[in-house]
Amino acid sequence: MKDIFTPADILLPRKGADMTRWAALACDQFSARKGYWQDMDRFVGSAPSTLRLMLPEAYLDEPDVEARKGAMLRTMEEYLVGDIFQEIPDSYIFVERTLPNGKIRKGIVGKLDLEAYDWTPGSASPVRATEATVPERLPARVQLRRQAALETPHIVLFMDGGPEVMARAGRGAEGLYDFQLYGGAGRIRGSRVSGGDAAAVRELFDRLPGPVAFAMGDGNHSLAAAKSRWEELKAAGAPADHPARYALAEVEDLRDEAVEFYPIHRVVLGSDAGGFVQTLSGAGTAELVARADALAKAYAAEHGGRVDYIHGAEEARALAAQPGGCAWLLPPLDKSELFDHILRQGNYPKKSFSVGHSLDKRWYLECRKIR
Secondary structure (H helix, E strand, O other): OOOOEEOEEEEEEOOOOOHHHHOEEOOOOOOOOHHHHHHHHHHHOOOOOHHHHOOOHHHOOOOOHHHHHHHHHHHHHHHHHOOOEEEEEEEEEEEEEEOOOOOEEEEEEEEEEHHHEEOOOOOOOOEEOOEOOOHHHHHHHHHHHHHOOEEOOOOEEEEOOOHHHHHHHHOOOEEEEEEEOHHHOOEEEEEEEOHHHHHHHHHHHHOOOOOOOEEEEEOHHHHHHHHHHHHHHHHOOOOOOOHHHEEEEEEEEOOOOOOOEEOEEEEEEOOOHHHHHHHHOOOOOOOOHHHHHHHHHHHHHHHOOEEEEEEOHHHHHHHHOOOOOEEEOOOOOOHHHHHHHHHHOOOEOOOOOEEOOHHHOOEEOOEEEOO
């Protein structure tokens, strides 16, 4: 299928903006550490920021969560009518992310045609989910997308091999931003790919071998919500070129040495940690992710507490050290098996892997109108 991943009309802050304050980490990070988000909130202050265009998952259990959502939606409108954005039309953005470990991870930001994507099990679409999608997590996300004027996603897609695409995108690109990310998360540089260069990159994307052209790397539920919203609009008679037919995303090369897979650990909080340790006795850290999920959920259901999914072994250990806390550290998946696994066996269980550590995750930066 052609034209799956194409140039987009991308919104960025006008020149002169404080980009370190503008960019914010993916919302599903530090879900058990509100302190990180409180510190960043103080750092951002009144400056324009994508922190005001998203809701950190750390706040989902707060009594003011609906007020937070409302403030987020209002800020989108304010930024659109205010003197905040410049539009980068009909372009890709070539991203070079210097991680805290010094490695440089490359990516290309553009728009994904949601007609080419299907997250349901057994899908034969050219864009596939890699982990199980939880339908119960979609309605709230779809409702937000119905009301949102903008998208600013942390969606990452993988292609299996693609150094030629990355090399072509990096040739003759026009610099757009280059700045230090907040909190020691490294540096990020973005360059515009337009005109003939964008056409050449688009043609290379069209040549990617099937039957799976792209596999999800991050933002699985965000993309599934975008797909659900597009299906609603299509059923209501929306035109084929409606902006909600597409979702902004970043494509990365799975074989890039800077793309590293890490496990997502299971933590039980507010329960009898000693009893949980006895439950795990003899299981070993090499058990499957599904096994870890089943044990952790069953134990929390019987003994109280809640299960959390934590990126980073040190973060998991710190939570386990708290009263009533216990962590099960899981082994990483082999990224070279990803495409073959989803082609032959389908999705992994949810929260099976993380691309990099918490601060390595994609940051909200580029925006796009979805009305």
